Structures are given as structure tokens and as C-alpha cells.
Amino acid sequence: DTGVSQNPRHKITKRGQNVTFRCDPISEHNRLYWYRQTLGQGPEFLTYFQNEAQLEKSRLLSDRFSAERPKGSFSTLEIQRTEQGDSAMYLCASSRSGGGNQPQHFGDGTRLSIL
Amino acid sequence: KQEVTQIPAALSVPEGENLVLNCSFTDSAIYNLQWFRQDPGKGLTSLLLIQSSQREQTSGRLNASLDKSSGRSTLYIAASQPGDSATYLCAVPLGAGNMLTFGGGTRLMVKP
Secondary structure, three states: OOOOOOOOOOEHHHHHHHOOEEEOOOOOOOEEEEEOOOOOOOOOEEEEEEOEEEEEEEOOOOOOOOOOOOOOEEEEEEOOOOOOHHHHHEEOOOOOOOOOOOOOOEOOOOEEEEO | OOOOEEEEOOEEEEEOOEEEEEEEEOOOOEEEEEEEOOOOOOEEEEEEEEEEEOOEEEOOOOEEEEEOOOOOOEEOOOOHHHHOOEEEEEEEEOOOOOOEOOOEEEEEEEOO
8 A cells, every 4th residue: 555646746837837746646446536735724525536437526516627537547647728826735535435434545645836 | 505604713722632523514415424634735634434324433533424314424543643633524425426515624833
């Protein structure tokens, strides 16, 4: 169990640029989640995958955001035409499926700063 | 819509004190409740998960309780240490995909 890995750890970019983040879940976990956390707040759910299928998207996920998990392993989250309000910590989590009592394990996040 | 609230938002205690962090939720139809720790600039570390059929879970100096009927959970930390300083978050799953709804967290500082 090597834990959930996220890259990059930090991303600084100018407003209007596109950015992409990567998440590598724990290998035997088939569920993968993306959350966003702003300073002083708890994380908010963005989207989740079971294997390669994206099964749920929050209304927070505007059409500038897209997430993929092409082979059911790693996932990417892309933000197009970034805005100041996109500045946040983007957290990835993974878990096993099967019942409602599987804990989610989080990565260290990618901190995005929009100049 | 599930809402999760944590009180207090911040807490400062001297080393060695026992302390209680509170978490409340509005919809009692939950599968479980999970407590996390977050250090500054880091991700979340899972501390305890209490299933809906359980009343409490213990891990070392941590004890979490769950009262579904009243919509409350507490995290008890015994003999606090400076290394316990962090933000503590509670979360409950929502929907078939178990997407987590988080409280705003309690920022704990334990002074030596």
C-alpha cells in the first residue's frame, strides 16, 4: 500500500491558462474521488469514478472542468481557461467499493494558485 | 441535503489536557462517519471510521462516538500532545457512491 499519489504538488499559472492534475490511487481501489478545498473550509466533492466510469459530478464542476480515468487506474483533472476562483487545493481520494463502510484514503493534494 | 457542522472552529489547550471535538449532521440516515486529521498544506489522514451500527471506535488516545438519532459525533483526544496540533475534520457519505460531505473542521493547537 503505497498510498494515493498526486502530481504536481503545487501549480502556479496565469489566469486563462489550462492546467492538468494527476492522481494515482491505491492500486486495489476501484473508486476514485476528486474534491476541492479552499482555505479554512472542509473539502467539497467534485466527481467520482468507479473503475473507468464517471458516475457522479457535482454542480461545482463547471464545463471548464473535465476528469478522466481512462483505464480505471490513474485519473486526471483538467481545468480550462482558469479563473481566480479556481485557486484551491485539489484533493484526490480512493477506496474499495462494496458497501458503505469503506474508508476513503486521501493524497496530499495539488495546490493551484492563479495569478 | 446533508449539512455537517463542527464546533468549535478553533481550540487551544495546554499539553496534557483531555479534549472533545464535536460534529453534528442534519440527516441521520448515514452509513458511517469518518474522522480525519489534516496538517497544514497536506492531505487528509483517516483517523477513525464509525459504522452506523456502532456506538464508538477507539484508536490509541483517540475515541470517536456516534449518536445517529441526535445527529452527533464526538472525537475525544486523551492526554493531548503538541504533535496533535492539526485540523480535525468529520465527514459523512452521501449517495450510492459514498461521496463525502465534510464539516468545516476544528483547528486544534496544543501548547507545550
